[in-house]
Amino acid sequence: MSKAMNxxxxxxxxYIRSTPExxxxxxxxxxxxxxxxGHSNVSDWTVGASWEHRxxxxxxxxxxKGMVIESSAxxxxxxxxxxxxxxxxxxxxxxxxxxxxxxxxDMVRLTxxxxxxxxxxxxxxxxxxxxxxxxxxxxxxxxxxKGLL
Amino acid sequence: MDLVFKALADxxxxxxxxxxxxxxxxxxxxxxxxxxxxxxxxVSKHLAILEEANLIAAVKRGREKLHYLNPVPIHEIAExxxxxxxxxxxxxxxxxxxxxxxxxxxxxx
Numbered sequence: 001m002s003k004a005m006n007x008x009x010x011x012x013x014x015y016i017r018s019t020p021e022x023x024x025x026x027x028x029x030x031x032x033x034x035x036x037x038g039h040s041n042v043s044d045w046t047v048g049a050s051w052e053h054r055x056x057x058x059x060x061x062x063x064x065k066g067m068v069i070e071s072s073a074x075x076x077x078x079x080x081x082x083x084x085x086x087x088x089x090x091x092x093x094x095x096x097x098x099x100x101x102x103x104x105x106d107m108v109r110l111t112x113x114x115x116x117x118x119x120x121x122x123x124x125x126x127x128x129x130x131x132x133x134x135x136x137x138x139x140x141x142x143x144x145x146k147g148l149l
Numbered sequence: 150m151d152l153v154f155k156a157l158a159d160x161x162x163x164x165x166x167x168x169x170x171x172x173x174x175x176x177x178x179x180x181x182x183x184x185x186x187x188x189x190x191x192v193s194k195h196l197a198i199l200e201e202a203n204l205i206a207a208v209k210r211g212r213e214k215l216h217y218l219n220p221v222p223i224h225e226i227a228e229x230x231x232x233x234x235x236x237x238x239x240x241x242x243x244x245x246x247x248x249x250x251x252x253x254x255x256x257x258x
Contacts, residue, residue, distance in 0.1 A: 008174075009217070010173055010174075010217060010218075011173075011174070011206040011208055011217035012206065012217075012220075012221050013206045014203075014221045064249075111206065122248055122252065125248065126249065131221075132221050132223075132224040133224065135224075140228070148228060
């Protein structure tokens, strides 16, 4: 079954000519994430720490927030993921796992598993549009030095 | 990229992707139940071709395998031609941004 209760999950995979270390850095470094994602991912990425997905203007307002659930650099990162207004509403907090595996000699297989989404909700609609863009942009950024922004 | 075009050049496989788009994360049994016109063997073969082209991400869960539509390679193909015409800020991003901002405004009230 794809759903428990009315929860939805989505899984995205991309193959990137890069190293697990560089993919990890691109996801977790505020300056690098800004260059292909348009937002800065900010945290110390230790389990239990909070993380924020901040706008790149001076105010740096977060558009997403969550906690670090698992952190095994450079292979696996699991975070909770919610709109700032929803961080204290468990039903509206989703979960994102990044799995970074070496593939063949010089590639990385990056899997993003976004689960515990409210089925049909605004977040689900947003991320199903957003992840294909973000992963294509990340691939372009790491392989050519330019994101798709 | 050849694999993606070959995988998409078949109506049954496009139908399978449609089914996953409507209800993501289905098992082989669920997909077969929704497609009585196709044998289990045929569905299984098509899924393997779609997975090989990275249009489906398959995730093991216990003894089952869940199949997810993975549109990332299609996005990459679109980007190759559409991106050149400065359509690179795809609707995807602007819609996500709008959704987030709308959300913010609601949250700020």
